Amino acid sequence: MPYPAQIDHEAILTSAEQLLERTGIEQLSLTLLASELGVKTPSLYRYIANRDALLRSLNERTMQQLFSAFTQARSAADPVPTAQISAVLRTQRAFAHTRPHAYMLAFSSTSAAQRPDPAHLVRLVLPLQECIAELVGANRSLSALRGGLALVHGFVMLELNNQLQRGGDLNAAFEDSVRVYLAGLALVQENE
Amino acid sequence: MPYPAQIDHEAILTSAEQLLERTGIEQLSLTLLASELGVKTPSLYRYIANRDALLRSLNERTMQQLFSAFTQARSAADPVPTAQISAVLRTQRAFAHTRPHAYMLAFSSTSAAQRPDPAHLVRLVLPLQECIAELVGANRSLSALRGGLALVHGFVMLELNNQLQRGGDLNAAFEDSVRVYLAGLALVQENE
DNA sequence: GTCCAAAACTAATTATATTAGTCTTGAAAA
DNA sequence: TTTTCAAGACTAATATAATTAGTTTTGGAC
Numbered sequence: 001m002p003y004p005a006q007i008d009h010e011a012i013l014t015s016a017e018q019l020l021e022r023t024g025i026e027q028l029s030l031t032l033l034a035s036e037l038g039v040k041t042p043s044l045y046r047y048i049a050n051r052d053a054l055l056r057s058l059n060e061r062t063m064q065q066l067f068s069a070f071t072q073a074r075s076a077a078d079p080v081p082t083a084q085i086s087a088v089l090r091t092q093r094a095f096a097h098t099r100p101h102a103y104m105l106a107f108s109s110t111s112a113a114q115r116p117d118p119a120h121l122v123r124l125v126l127p128l129q130e131c132i133a134e135l136v137g138a139n140r141s142l143s144a145l146r147g148g149l150a151l152v153h154g155f156v157m158l159e160l161n162n163q164l165q166r167g168g169d170l171n172a173a174f175e176d177s178v179r180v181y182l183a184g185l186a187l188v189q190e191n192e
Numbered sequence: 193m194p195y196p197a198q199i200d201h202e203a204i205l206t207s208a209e210q211l212l213e214r215t216g217i218e219q220l221s222l223t224l225l226a227s228e229l230g231v232k233t234p235s236l237y238r239y240i241a242n243r244d245a246l247l248r249s250l251n252e253r254t255m256q257q258l259f260s261a262f263t264q265a266r267s268a269a270d271p272v273p274t275a276q277i278s279a280v281l282r283t284q285r286a287f288a289h290t291r292p293h294a295y296m297l298a299f300s301s302t303s304a305a306q307r308p309d310p311a312h313l314v315r316l317v318l319p320l321q322e323c324i325a326e327l328v329g330a331n332r333s334l335s336a337l338r339g340g341l342a343l344v345h346g347f348v349m350l351e352l353n354n355q356l357q358r359g360g361d362l363n364a365a366f367e368d369s370v371r372v373y374l375a376g377l378a379l380v381q382e383n384e
Numbered sequence: 385g386t387c388c389a390a391a392a393c394t395a396a397t398t399a400t401a402t403t404a405g406t407c408t409t410g411a412a413a414a
Numbered sequence: 415t416t417t418t419c420a421a422g423a424c425t426a427a428t429a430t431a432a433t434t435a436g437t438t439t440t441g442g443a444c
Contacts, residue, residue, distance in 0.1 A: 003409050003421045026302050029400060042402080043423055051401065108300055108353050110218050118357050140368075142360050146347070147369030151339065154346025158338070161300050165310050168334050176332075176380075177339030184376025188368075195390045195440050221431060234433080235392055243432070 007037050009047045009057075016058055020101045030054075052113035055105065062099070062106040063120040069095050074127065081134040082182055088128050089152045089178055096156040104160055107153065125149065136185050144185055151181050199229050201239045201249075208250055212293045222246075244305035247297060254291070254298040255312040261287050266319065273326040274374055280320050281344045281370055288348040296352055299345060317341065328377050336377055343373050 015036050020028050030051055034041040048054045069091050077087035096103040109115050125145060132148065133141035155174055158164050164173075207228050212220050222243055226233045240246045261283050269279035288295040301307050317337060324340065325333035347366055350356050356365075 003411090003423080005422065007422095024302065030402090031400065039422095040424060041400090042404095042425085045402075046422065104300070107355065108296070108349060110216065112354075115354065118354075121355055122358065142358065143365040143368045144372070146350070146356060146362075146365045147343065147372060150346035150350055150369060151343045151373070152346065153350060154342035154344065154348075155338070156346075157300060157349060158342055158345060162304075162307065162310075163299065163313055164338060166314065166334065170338075173335040173338045176335045177342060180336070180339060180376035180380050181343070181373055182376070183379050184372035184374070187375050187379055188372050195392075195442090197391065199391095222433090223431065231391095232393060233431085234394085234435095237433075238391065 006039055007043070007047065011037060012044060012047055012054070013057055013061060016054060017061070017102065020058065020105065021099060024101055025055075025105055052111060055109065055114040056116060058102070059106040059109060059114060059116040060120055062102045063116055063124055065099075066092070066095055066106075067124050070124065070127065074131075081131045084131040085128065085135070085148065085182065086178060088131070089148060092152050093156050093174060096160060100160050103156070108157070132185075135182075147185075148178075148181060151177060198231055199235070199239065203229060204236060204239055204246070205249055205253060208246060209253070209294065212250065212297065213291060216293055217247075217297055244303060247301065247306040248308060250294070251298040251301060251306060251308040252312055254294045255308055255316055257291075258284070258287055258298075259316050262316070262319065266323075273323045276323040277320065277327070277340070277374065278370060280323070281340060284344050285348050285366060288352060292352050295348070300349070324377075327374075328380075339377075340370075340373060343369060 012033070016028065016033055019033055019036060023032070030044055031041050034044055037044075044054075048057070070088050073087045073091040074084050077083045105114070106116065128148075129141050129145045132144045136144045155164075155177060159170060164170060204225070208220065208225055211225055211228060215224070222236055223233050226236055229236075236246075240249070262280050265279045265283040266276050269275045297306070298308065320340075321333050321337045324336045328336045347369065351362060356362060
């Protein structure tokens with residue numbers, strides 16, 4: 001291979017990942033990214049189809065990182081279902097706090113071209129659904145999973161968009177909300 | 193006043209509101225908006241400071257419309273707290289389905305310059321918080337409000353971003369989730 | 385009929401994504 | 415050692431958008 005490459009797809013992704021958190025999605029331009037990598041903008045196009053495709057790759061990588069974090073959290077937590085579930089949900093929020101722009105981009109990309117393959121999402125939440133199934137039964141597990149994900153995702157999105165600004169302990173509010181939801185799940189289970 | 197104006201701030205907002213739902217936020221350019229209004233792009237700057245300010249106005253208008261919808265829903269619903277709460281949360285989701293782009297823009301604007309004044313948000317949810325306070329007491333009401341809003345907002349955002357694609361009845365899942373959360377609220381209340 | 389300020393316009397600037405076409409390098413062949 | 419050539423980077427050019435500066439038009443008031 002004549003002419004050693006100065007960059008590759010991996011280096012682009014790594015750099016973009018860092019830049020994303022530093023500048024936010026609005027400011028993450030290919031020009032800035034290229035200059036960070038020490039090349040000119042058009043050089044990037046040897047490795048990426050376009051900006052949307054780059055962001056999609058970033059999002060898929062975020063999904064994988066989140067999956068790893070979930071796996072790790074579960075193995076560190078008490079094996080009873082409620083503990084496993086809480087651990088995963090707490091980890092989701094922690095991840096969003098650590099990598100806010102990556103989280104927001106992954107879960108609310110405006111254009112379809114940036115959206116990761118749906119399979120990534122399924123893979124991400126399947127273990128969680130299994131824990132939930134132990135709690136509420138398999139046939140209610142998808143609905144219960146969706147509620148739990150919605151609760152955490154919504155909480156996090158409101159936080160990240162500065163829409164929970166009225167004071168109070170947000171950590172406590174989060175823990176409360178999750179506890180309330182899980183308690184409700186157990187309760188409603190009895191009623192059916 | 194020499195030279196009758198062809199547009200005004202209100203006409204711009206109305207047109208932008210319609211265009212937003214038709215094209216999405218990415219495609220909503222000042223050029224497109226101006227041509228829709230039958231003027232050239234720079235003419236808009238007599239009425240708006242810049243694109244961000246326009247989007248902020250749009251967002252504040254969305255908040256007001258949502259507030260109206262909430263008020264109307266509450267007056268149509270049974271006056272007991274749980275019915276009032278359910279009605280509001282259901283209305284939030286219905287609004288998001290009717291005006292997806294306006295909803296997403298209002299609650300997850302990327303840049304701070306587009307974000308509506310926080311007071312709008314407080315005004316929007318205060319009546320809901322009062323209903324919740326009747327259920328769980330004033331001192332738990334903020335936390336309980338946040339959980340409820342998070343649940344609905346998260347559910348809606350996942351829906352709008354096509355992240356609930358595994359089938360099943362989403363309306364039922366939503367109703368279930370809200371029911372579970374409200375049941376949990378009542379339960380945890382007893383425990384404290 | 386003239387005046388003038390409001391309101392629109394044209395032209396120019398900047399930034400970004402993207403495409404087309406050119407140049408450079410260095411490993412491998414001769 | 416020299417030549418070759420394709421990978422990989424570069425420069426130049428195009429298109430779209432936001433924004434600013436400066437110019438022109440209009441029509442009510444005098």
